[in-house]
Each structure stands twice: as C-alpha cells, then as structure tokens.
Amino acid sequence: MRIEFAWVRGLEGPRAPGVGQAPSPVQSASGRRGRLSYTLLFLIVLSVPLLAQEAATVPSCGDCHDEQAKAFITNPHGHGKAVNGVIPNAVCEKCHGDGKGHIEGGGDKSLIYKPAGMAGSNKTCLTCHDLNNDRVSRHAGTHANSPAVNCLTCHSVHSAKASPLLVKKQLELCANCHATQVASFRDKPYAHRLGRGGMECSSCHEPHGRPQREMLRKTTAGELPCVGCHVQQRGPFVFQHGSAAIGDCMTCHEPHGSANPKRLIRATVTQLCIECHSPIEGNTLGSQPPAFHNLSLSRYQSCTTCHTAVHGSNRDPQLFK
Amino acid sequence: MTIRRIFALLLFTAATAGQAQVAPWDFEAGYRWLNLKGSPGMYRTQVNEREGFLIRSFNLATTGPNMDRLVVHVSDFGTSPAGSLRLEACKQDLYRFTLGYRSADQYSIFFGQHYYNRARRTLDADLELFPESRIAPYVGYSFNRFAGPGETTYHFGQDEFLLQQKQKDIDQEVRVGASFKYDWVYGSFTQGWRRAHSTIDSSLFPGAGNGNNNDPILGQPVNATSITRHDTEKTKTPFTNLYVTLQPLSRGRVIANYVHLSADSDGNESEAAYGSFASFAISRFFTGATETATSHAKNTTWRSGVRGEYTIAEGVDAFAGYQKDHRDLNGSALIDTLYLQSITFGGVDQRDFRDILASENSIEREETTTSAGVSVRNLGNLAVRAEFRQAKVEADVAPDLSEIVVPGNQEGSFERRINTLDTNAQYATHGWLLGAAWRSDSANQPIFRTDYKDRDRYRLRAQWSQFKWAKITSVYERTTMSNDTSFESRVRNYTTDAAIMPTEGITLHASVSSFKSDSTISYRRPQTFVVTTSVHSENGHTREGGIGFALPHSIYFDANIARLHNDGTYPFKLNRYNGRMTFPLKSHYGLAVEYNKDRYVESSSLDYDATRWGLFLRIQ
Numbered sequence: 049m050r051i052e053f054a055w056v057r058g059l060e061g062p063r064a065p066g067v068g069q070a071p072s073p074v075q076s077a078s079g080r081r082g083r084l085s086y087t088l089l090f091l092i093v094l095s096v097p098l099l100a101q102e103a104a105t106v107p108s109c110g111d112c113h114d115e116q117a118k119a120f121i122t123n124p125h126g127h128g129k130a131v132n133g134v135i136p137n138a139v140c141e142k143c144h145g146d147g148k149g150h151i152e153g154g155g156d157k158s159l160i161y162k163p164a165g166m167a168g169s170n171k172t173c174l175t176c177h178d179l180n181n182d183r184v185s186r187h188a189g190t191h192a193n194s195p196a197v198n199c200l201t202c203h204s205v206h207s208a209k210a211s212p213l214l215v216k217k218q219l220e221l222c223a224n225c226h227a228t229q230v231a232s233f234r235d236k237p238y239a240h241r242l243g244r245g246g247m248e249c250s251s252c253h254e255p256h257g258r259p260q261r262e263m264l265r266k267t268t269a270g271e272l273p274c275v276g277c278h279v280q281q282r283g284p285f286v287f288q289h290g291s292a293a294i295g296d297c298m299t300c301h302e303p304h305g306s307a308n309p310k311r312l313i314r315a316t317v318t319q320l321c322i323e324c325h326s327p328i329e330g331n332t333l334g335s336q337p338p339a340f341h342n343l344s345l346s347r348y349q350s351c352t353t354c355h356t357a358v359h360g361s362n363r364d365p366q367l368f369k
Numbered sequence: 370m371t372i373r374r375i376f377a378l379l380l381f382t383a384a385t386a387g388q389a390q391v392a393p394w395d396f397e398a399g400y401r402w403l404n405l406k407g408s409p410g411m412y413r414t415q416v417n418e419r420e421g422f423l424i425r426s427f428n429l430a431t432t433g434p435n436m437d438r439l440v441v442h443v444s445d446f447g448t449s450p451a452g453s454l455r456l457e458a459c460k461q462d463l464y465r466f467t468l469g470y471r472s473a474d475q476y477s478i479f480f481g482q483h484y485y486n487r488a489r490r491t492l493d494a495d496l497e498l499f500p501e502s503r504i505a506p507y508v509g510y511s512f513n514r515f516a517g518p519g520e521t522t523y524h525f526g527q528d529e530f531l532l533q534q535k536q537k538d539i540d541q542e543v544r545v546g547a548s549f550k551y552d553w554v555y556g557s558f559t560q561g562w563r564r565a566h567s568t569i570d571s572s573l574f575p576g577a578g579n580g581n582n583n584d585p586i587l588g589q590p591v592n593a594t595s596i597t598r599h600d601t602e603k604t605k606t607p608f609t610n611l612y613v614t615l616q617p618l619s620r621g622r623v624i625a626n627y628v629h630l631s632a633d634s635d636g637n638e639s640e641a642a643y644g645s646f647a648s649f650a651i652s653r654f655f656t657g658a659t660e661t662a663t664s665h666a667k668n669t670t671w672r673s674g675v676r677g678e679y680t681i682a683e684g685v686d687a688f689a690g691y692q693k694d695h696r697d698l699n700g701s702a703l704i705d706t707l708y709l710q711s712i713t714f715g716g717v718d719q720r721d722f723r724d725i726l727a728s729e730n731s732i733e734r735e736e737t738t739t740s741a742g743v744s745v746r747n748l749g750n751l752a753v754r755a756e757f758r759q760a761k762v763e764a765d766v767a768p769d770l771s772e773i774v775v776p777g778n779q780e781g782s783f784e785r786r787i788n789t790l791d792t793n794a795q796y797a798t799h800g801w802l803l804g805a806a807w808r809s810d811s812a813n814q815p816i817f818r819t820d821y822k823d824r825d826r827y828r829l830r831a832q833w834s835q836f837k838w839a840k841i842t843s844v845y846e847r848t849t850m851s852n853d854t855s856f857e858s859r860v861r862n863y864t865t866d867a868a869i870m871p872t873e874g875i876t877l878h879a880s881v882s883s884f885k886s887d888s889t890i891s892y893r894r895p896q897t898f899v900v901t902t903s904v905h906s907e908n909g910h911t912r913e914g915g916i917g918f919a920l921p922h923s924i925y926f927d928a929n930i931a932r933l934h935n936d937g938t939y940p941f942k943l944n945r946y947n948g949r950m951t952f953p954l955k956s957h958y959g960l961a962v963e964y965n966k967d968r969y970v971e972s973s974s975l976d977y978d979a980t981r982w983g984l985f986l987r988i989q
Contacts (some may be wrong), residue, residue, distance in 0.1 A: 119393075122430040127437040128461030166684075166746070180678065181556065182612040182626040187686040188678050192744055194752035196795035196802050211442065211455075225804070225830060227844045228862040231882040235911040235933050237415045237943050237969065245445045246453025246471040259756065259791060260740070268509075268544055268561055269608035270628035270672050277473075277491065279513050279540040279565060284604075284632050284668035286700030286730060293698055293732045294764045294783070294816055307884075307907050307935050309414070309479040314905050315939040323903050324817045326892035329854055332818045333766065335779045341895040347529075347581060350481045354524035362602065362636035362664035362702060365728060368524045369598070 107151050109140045116206050124213070125205060143172040143205070169199035183265070184256040190263065191255055197225075202255070218250060219243040229304055236305030252303070272296055274303070285360025287367060290333050291324065292359055318343065321351045394429040397961060398422070399985030401448060407969075407977030410478035413486075416967055417476050418981055421448035425961070425985050437461050450474045465497040482531050487517030497548075504549050509561075511542040520574065523598075526646020526655070528580035528591045532571040532598070540565040556613035563606035563632075571598040578644065586647040587714055589654050593644035606632040620680040629671040636664040636702075648708065651722055655711035664702040671695050676740075684747030688756075690740045698732040731767040736760060742791075750798045758789040764816060785820070787812045793828075804830035815852045819890065822852035838870040855902075858888035874919035878929075882911045886937070907937035915947075923959075924952040941971040951987060959987040 110117030120126040120135050129139050141147050143163055150160035163172040170193060177199070178186050191197050204215045214221055219242050223230035226249075233239045240247055249255075250265075252273045257263040267276045274297045275282040281292075291299040300320060302311050314320040322343075324334040341348045352358055357367040403420040405412055413419075427443035439458045446452035452472045459465040473489040490513070497507040516537040522529045546559035573596040580591060608630035616622040643657040676690030708722040742756030761784070768780035793806035810824040826848045834840040843865040850858040864882035871877070886907040893900050915929025928948040935941050946966040953959040963983035970976050 121432060122438050122440070124438065127459060130432075170683075180616070180622050180624060181614050182624055185678065185688075187680060188688040188742070188744055190754070190793070192686070192746060192754075194684075194746040194795060195750045196752055196797040196804065211440070223866065224832065224842060225802075225844070227842050227864040227866050227880075228846050228882065228884075231864045231866075231880065231911065232862070232884070235882065235913070235931060235943075236909075237933075237941070241451045241473075245449060245451025245473070246455075246469075247451065260738070260758070266628075268542070268559060268610065269563065269606065269630040270610060270670065271630075277489065277513070280515055280536075280538045280567065282540075282565075282604075282632075284634050284666040284698055284700065286636075286664045286666045286702045286728065288666075288698055288700070288730070288732060290732070290766065290779075291817065293696070294734055294762075294766070299817065299819075307909060307937070307939075307941075310477070315907075315937070319903055319905060322892050323819055323856075323890050326818065328818075328891060328893055328900060330814065331781065331783070332820075332854065333764075333779070333781065333783060333816055334818060336893060337895040339895055339898070343894060343896060352483065353481045353522045353529055353581075356483075356521050356523070362634070362666060362700070363600075363638050363662045363704060365726075 106137070108134060109137050109147060110134060112155055119206070123205065164200060166193055166195050166198045169193050173199040173203070183254050185258050186256065188258055189256050190259045217243065218248040222249045232305035234305070236307055238307070238309055238311050239305030240303070281359045283360050285357075286362045287357075287365050288360045289358055289367065294333065316350075317352050318349050393989075394427070394431070395987065395989035396427045397425040397985050397987045398447075399425065399961070399983060401963070401981055401983040404980040404982075405977065406979075408975050409977070410476075410484070411969065411971075411975045412967070412977040412979050413476040414478050415969065416979060417450035417474060418965070418979075419448040419450075420981075423447035423449055423983070423985075424452075425983075435460055435463075446472065450476075459500070462499065462501045465500045467493075467495050469493045482520060482522050485517065485519030485534075485536075487515055487519065487536065490514045503551055504547050506547045507545070509542075509544045511540075511544075513540040514538070521571070522581070523571070523596065525596065525642055526591055526593070526644070526648060526658075527586045528582045528593075528646070530580050530593050530596060531574040531577035532596065533574045534569060534571045536567075536569045538565065538567045553616045554613065555616075556611070558612075559608075559610045561608045561610075563604075563608065565602075565604040565606070567600070567602040567604075569598070569600040571600075572596060587654075589645065589647060591644075591646055593642060593646070595644070596640075596642040598638065598640045600636070600638045602634060602636040604632055604634040606630055621678065623675065623677050625673075625675045627671070627673045630668070631670075632666075632668040634664075634666040634668075636662070636666075638662040638664075643709075647714075648711075651708065651711065651724060653708065653711040653713055653722060655708040655722070657709040658706055659709070660704065660706045662702060662704040664700065666698070666700040669695075669697045674738075682747070684745065686744045686746075688740075688742055688744070690738075692738045692740075694734075694736040694738075696732075696734045698730075698734075700728075700730040702726070702728045704728075729767070731765075733765045735763045751794065751796045753792070753794045755790070755792045758787075758791065760787045760789070761785075762787070762816070783816045785812055785814055785816050800834050802830070802832040802834075804828070812852075815854060815856075818852075818854045819856055819858075820852060821850035821856075821858075824848065824850045839868070841865070841867045855891040856888070857890070859886070861885045876917040878915050878917075880911070880913040880931075882913075884909045905938060907935060909933060909935040909937070922953065924950070926950045939971070941969065943970075944968045957989055959989075961985040961987055 117135050121130045121133065126135055126139065129135060137147055145161035147160060150156060153159045163169065174186060174193060180186060186192055193199060202215060202221055203213045205213060208214055210217045219230060233242045242248060252265060253263045254265050255263070265273045267273065271282070297303070300312060302313050306312065308315045312320055325337055327334060327336055343349060355367045357364065357369055361367045361369060363369050401418065401420055401423050403418070424443060424446040427441065429439070429441040431439050433439050436458050437460050440456070442455045444453050450473065454470040456468040457466070469492070471491045475489060476486050478484050492512040493509070495507060495509040497505055499505050519534040519536060521532050521534055523532050540563065542561055542563040544559050544561035546557060548557040549555060573593055578593045580593065582591065585591065608628070610628040611626070613625045614622055638661065640660040645654070645656060647654050672692070672694045674690060674692030676688060678686055678688040680686050704726040706724045708724065710719060711722040712719045738758060738760045740756060740758040742754065744754045746752040764783045766780045788811045789808065791808045793804065795802065795804045806828040808826040810821065812820065812822050815822060827846065829845045830843070832840070832842045844863070846862040848860045850856070862884045864880065866878070866880045868876060868878040884907060886905065888905045890903050891900050892903050911931060911933045913929060913931035915927065917927040919925050931945040933943040946964070948964040949961060951959055951961040963981070963985070965981040966979065968978045
C-alpha cells in the first residue's frame, strides 16, 4: 500500500533527466485490515509533524530564488502544487533536474540544469507539451522546435511579460521575425488595432499551426476567423457575392494594415470591382456592368452607392439592398 | 457590459485578491483630453480615441478559495475604440474557466455618403471540468452584438436616396463537448448551436428627398417624400466538430478532423416608398411602391481530412495529408412589389402594377488538398522545411434571375488547380538568425480575373542580437503574381528595426520600412466598351524612432515619432507622435502622463490633426 500526500499528486508524468525521487511515502505491511487501518491512520497523524520537521531541514529552492518561487504559485506550471504557500523542490526539479548538488554546492550554477535552445525545449517543454492535433503540430509546423525558433525563443517560464508565458508582449515578440507585418499594423492608417484592446496576432493566427492558409485559426464551426467577429457578413445570403462564396474575405480585403479605406486591396471601390467585372478573355466569374454605367460621371464612380449589399443580399439580385 | 460594470468587477476581483495568499496587481485609470482640428469623420475612421474616462489597464494574478490560479487582464475600457477583459480561473483536476469580453467601437465614413457608428460587444465563456481526466467535458457560450446608427444610400426609382439606418445584430452560440485522452488516442468533440438575429430599420434621411440625381428622367422629376424599410433575419446554425489524434507509436501519429455546419437563414422585409419615380424595368413612372420579401438561404459546409506525421529521426519529420472542403449555398426569395399609380413612359395606362420575383440560387464549391513534406531541424544550426501541396477547386454557380437583367458571366462551372511548393530555411549562430522562404504557386487557370496563374513569394530575414543591448532585424518580402488575363502585380515590403541599450535603463529604437504595390489589369469601360488599363500603385515609406529611459526614483519615459508617406496613386502623409511618462507618488501610487498626436494629410476636406493628453492614476 502506498500513500501519497496531496501535493505529490501533481507531479505525475514524464520527468526530466536526473530528477530526484518524490518524498518518501509512508509504508506499511499488510495484516488484519481493520486494525491495520486504524494503526496506519494513527501513524500518519503522528508522522506529519515529524515529516514537517524533516522537510524544514531540507533547503527549499525558494530560499535563494525567492521572487521566482513566489511568482511560481500563480504560474500555470505551479497550479495546485504549492504547500502552505511554498512550491516544493520536486516541482522545480521537473525541469531543472536534481537540485541536490546545486544546493550542496552553495548554488553552483554548473550543478543545475538550465533549459535553453532546441535541446532545452526538447528535454523539458516537449516532454509534456508535445501535443499534435488538427490545429497544432510541434513537428510539422512552421515554428516547430529548431535551433532558430524553439519554445524558449518565445516563452519564458519565469520571466514572462505577457500571457501565455511570453517573453514579450505579443506584438513586440512577433515583430522579431515578422517585422513587415507588424510595421503594417503600426504604421498604416487603416489597420486592426493590435496590442491594445484585446486583439493580438494570435487572435487570427495559430502560432503552433501548420503553414497552410497562413496558419489561420478557425471558428468553432470551422470558418475563417474574420466572421468570428464580423458576424453580420457570415450569411448565408440568397444572393451571395461570388467573391465571398468562391473566394474568401482576402479576395477584396487586406487583413493587416492597409493604405486603403476598409482595408481594401485597391484605393477605390470602383477600381476593385471593375477589375473582376470585365470579362474580356477566358472563362472567368464576374459580369460586365451595363453600358449606362458611365464611369466618367461621379454618380457611377462608387459602385457601392447603389450596390450597397456587396457581401450578399436576401432581397436583391443586384445587391442593391 | 458598461464601464461601470467593468469597474465593479475589477473592485470585486481586487477585493478577492486581498484575501488571497499572493496578490500582485496593478491598476491604471484616468482621463484623456482631445483637441481635434480638421475632419472628425476621418479621425474617427482611422483612430477614434475620444475624450473621456479610460481604464487603461488592470492586471491581477493570484490564487484564491477553490482557485489555484485567478488571472485578470483588462485593457483600454472607456473612451477607447477597443477594450478587453480576460479572466482565467482554474483548480487543478477540477475545472478551468476562461472568460473573454471585448468591446470595439467601429466608425466609418466611407464610401460616398455611407457612414456608420456602431459598437461591437463580444463575450466568450468556456468551462472545462476535470481537465486532467481522461474525459473532460466542457461547455461554452459566445455572444456577439453589433449595433448602432448609420447612413446608407438606396437605389430606387432611377435615383439614389440617402437613408438613415438603425442596425442591431445579435449572434449567440452555445457549445458542449468533451476532450478525451485514452492511452494513444486523444482529441475532442464539440456540438454547437448558433443563433443569429438581425434587424435593420431604414428611413429617408430628412431633406434627402431629391436624391442624388437632380435631372429629370424622361422629362419627369424623380423625388421621394417617404421611404421606410424594415428588415429582419434569423439564422440557426448547428455545427459539429470532431478532432482525433492517434499516436500508436512514439514516432508516428495520424490526425483526423471532421467539421460540419448547416446554416439556415429566414428573412423578411417590408418597404414602402412614396414620391415620384421611374422604372426602366417595367417602363413606367409611378408614385410609390410597397414591397414584401421573404427569403430562405441555406449553407451546408463540411470539411474532413486526415494527415500523418512520422518522426524519422530526432528533428527529422515527414508528413502528408489529405483534406476536403465542401460548401453548398442555396437560396430562394419571393419578392412581391406593388408599383402604385404607375403610367407608361408615354403617359397612358394608369394602374397599380404588381411585379413578383421568385428566385432560386445555388453555389457549390469543393476544394481538395493533398500535401506532403519534410522538416529537417537537426542540421547543426540549420533547419529546413519543404512541402508540396496540390489544391483543386471546383465551383458551380447556378444562374439566377439577375442573369435576365444583366446577362453573362454570373454562372457556370469553374475548375482551378494550384500546385504549391513551399520551402524555408533558418540558420542560427552566435547571435545571428538568418531565414529565407520561397513559395511558388502555379495554377492552371483563374476563376476571378485577379486570380493568379503564377505567384512567387520570397522572404529574406536577417537578425542580429547581442545579449540585451543590441538587436537589428531586417526583413524583405516580395510577391509577384500574373495570369493570362493581362493581370500583373508586384508587392514589396521592406522593414528594418534596430534597438540598442547603451546603458542600463536607456533604450533607443528606430525603424525604417517601405511598401510598394503595383498592379495592372485591363478592363472594359462599360460606357464605351473600350478596353483600357487599371493601374494601382502604393509607394509608402515609414521612418520611426524612439527612446525609452528609466530615471532614478522609478520614473520611466517613452517617446517615439513615426512618419508615413504614401506616394502612390492616392498620396497621403501620416505623422504620429507619442510620449508617456510614469512616476511614483508613494510606494503604491503613481501617475502616468500620455501625449499622442496624429496628423493626417490627404486632401483639405479629409485632413485632421488630433492631439490627446492623458492623465492616469496608477495603483499597484
């Protein structure tokens, strides 16, 4: 029979190399069950203060790493593991290996394992977080663990500046590599408001995803993330604009920052429309406007003055309303 | 959720935190003043930071009764165009709860006479029970409200009239499901139900009865004395998704997915218009019209696929997949229009004239994607990745009655195959990070005229960082597209960011970026049938620089200047100046002062110069 104290339960799962044993369990031999149970309970009650005294003689990691230990209580890796407000050494040792030599060596840094780079991510992070599902791939993804980009490039367990354990705020972090995209958000006049107010790069992109479709997230119903917020464009409509039904939002819109109103890919709406609605050669989708659309008159220079329901309409085949 | 409710929630969580063992938290709120010169419409379209009270931030991370972790992040509630609240609470082995609330005030004055000033409020809440167990059930709820006034134009009776609008869209979603993990099988199942309700009320804008066209139609003046429209739409969307990963071997795994949604939409519309109008469709003048429309639309979409991944050796993975997406859109509408007191263009045959339009539409789209690739990440400091994908898109568009009015090219069957080669390489050594990516797409034919037939995308990246005191990143991206319909497009982006920390507490940063976009395509002028060229050009340059330093006594200062010049087809300039200083008053109290200025120059009517000052109290 083996009894574990509650705080040991959270330490299940794979361990880093060199991780020490969990604290000694109280053991008992078998015998007559009823009497033994009472005896065992009595012994447990007696042993608690003894064990507590013994534990007090073993230095805690938090004795030296005070700030990190305090902060770790609210760290996702410290969930439910604190005992009387103290993170047990075994929790630290899961990633840093056996700390006995480090403690006995007076804090000798060479005697403790500090995860770093691709190897560090493999030995620590990915022993638990090697999840591979439809959204995420730690092996086939663009950001799969490599010397250039690994878990610890973006995440910091002890010095996180943003959730989820990111080394910087998301916009600054992604700018490390995706500087043109971040500059587009930061500089252009028509852009989603990132960094302040809730939207982040990961609102639309799955950073651990596969490269198809620019690592875009999907709604719970499997749609593009755009309609997760812009629900009024989701439809379905009786008269659906072909560019939305056959293409997608990016047929007409630039989702990052744009120099054009409505984050369109062209500066004027007429130019955007007429480029498709000019079937000159080949078999392409999009009709030619009738001849009375005199583009030299201001009345016809903005298609959406009349065709207001450009995303789709339930009433009007010409998308007038 | 109003700002008062947010404020009450923050007080409650801060009070709760006070009972907890560890409660680091900070709070910043204050007032922002705005001095705006120029176009308020353009300013609100682009920036929309208004004057008033603002909760800049609230952050809390603590534990509590029945909570191993309680985290709250609040950002920019009040007179900010976007605010958010995120709350996470969990107890190991028992539950995990997340709540996200976002507000976004959306303002737009584009295009022409169109304008809206609407607010979006979204809420997402998810509760997962026994998250560590083999089967972890969960339930979730989402709410999305988009409402507010606007103005639009309405084409009716051979003229366009300005209408004022009130719109309210409410979208709610309930989902239940479970994630499961049993030995080498894990995944999740979700069944959800979404319900949307939209209402739009429109009426003639006061004084807009003459319409945009002052000229008579065939000698008859066209004007409106009254136009009212009422639209409602209800949509029900049940959806199902199932994701399963099988990992019988430590090296290999098979991942399967299935997603199905079926959206049913029912619409009703009523309209009444009075005045003097003309219609070429019925070749008559008329003094008014009433219209009722009922509609039904259905979207059935499913997506299914399987992919396999195999780890050949440590850091070497091969992968392949097959995915199919199917979308089926069907719509029908019955529109009953009664033209009142109509007479022929010749002035005879006065009567009410009824026109009934019954329309059936369908669009079917299927996309099949197969892919295979390899990722090698153990070549010393080098990592390379290559993947080949083939996508086949088939689309069938059924003709609708609009074909009768505007014949040609709105229906047909289309097929497009795209072969994609996607490669990238990254090399890291001694503070250097070098990357290169090339993606080449080759399609057999376009569906839309601006679809590429050949597309190449290049990305080069170099980064150098030396400890914490210096970092330089430079990225160059180029995309070229072309097809057989005379379409040519080039987009180039270049950005270099540099940051140095000459001494502890001082940071200098600078950024230079440019974006260039050029595209040409031929088009036919509707009025003359002459084929000409559409030219689009963007040529933007940004210079940005700033400084941040920490003074003694915990005083921090940040400032930056950014200047954007776009010299393309429609040139503009945008200059931005930002400064922020924080300093403590007592050990737990401090002040923050902010200065922001945006100056936009395009044309005299749309230019603006907006200066904001903010004073915020900080508590931590």
